[in-house]
Amino acid sequence: MVKQLDAVFHALADPTRRTMVRTLAGADRTVGELAAPHPISLAAASKHIKVLERAGIVQRTVRGRQHVCRLVAEPLAAASDHLRFYERFWTGRLDALEAFVTPAPEEDPE
């Protein structure tokens, strides 16, 4: 079973998917609208969106024959938190020591 964070990072590892998410940040879109800017078939776009759904980043509402996609930000927040842990490495400020205190989330131990 894939963990949420795995799925989120994997979803964002593809530029096509990142563009889709970026678009959804502006407004809800149908599958067709999300696919349009990309030189891929609708079926391929459909797969991309399924990846985003699996990561919990996108939620779908069927409205008539169109599927309207909506951005769900919480999983992105989790990923952002994970990265923010390393903030003290690229900001000179060592006062970001709070991050250092944060207990490492104990991943992997299965």
Place this chain on the structure above:
Amino acid sequence: MVKQLDAVFHALADPTRRTMVRTLAGADRTVGELAAPHPISLAAASKHIKVLERAGIVQRTVRGRQHVCRLVAEPLAAASDHLRFYERFWTGRLDALEAFVTPAPEEDPE
């Protein structure tokens, strides 16, 4: 050719790799030290580290027969920036409007 951001997100999509990075946040480590906590062969760990290197997250220094790995945070900062764009979606504060003004980085158009 894979772009940096792709590589960073991909590198972080694996819990084993995330644990390695987390470990490197504490101190530099040899390949063996990074591999030790994981139930995988040294060869597999070597591959993981190569993925991290390709993403620019890790730099290697050969010291005698051991390869010492060091965390390089800049690529993580780039990924963090990307995610921070969506911050306004999970914080109620709409005063994070600066993010809204940020021009979308125009990905994908190659």
Place this chain on the structure above:
DNA sequence: TCTATTGTCAACCATGTGGTTAAGCAACTG
């Protein structure tokens, strides 16, 4: 009702991923 639109699903293909084992090199240790 007939047709066009929107999208999914299944099958297929090429490539990448994550793991293994086995071989080998380089560098310490005796």
Place this chain on the structure above:
DNA sequence: CAGTTGCTTAACCACATGGTTGACAATAGA
């Protein structure tokens, strides 16, 4: 010098990924 340690590389395997095409379902519109 011989053996051990630390690590990479190559070959292999099973499976996931990203793309395709073609068939199908459901809705919208004539």
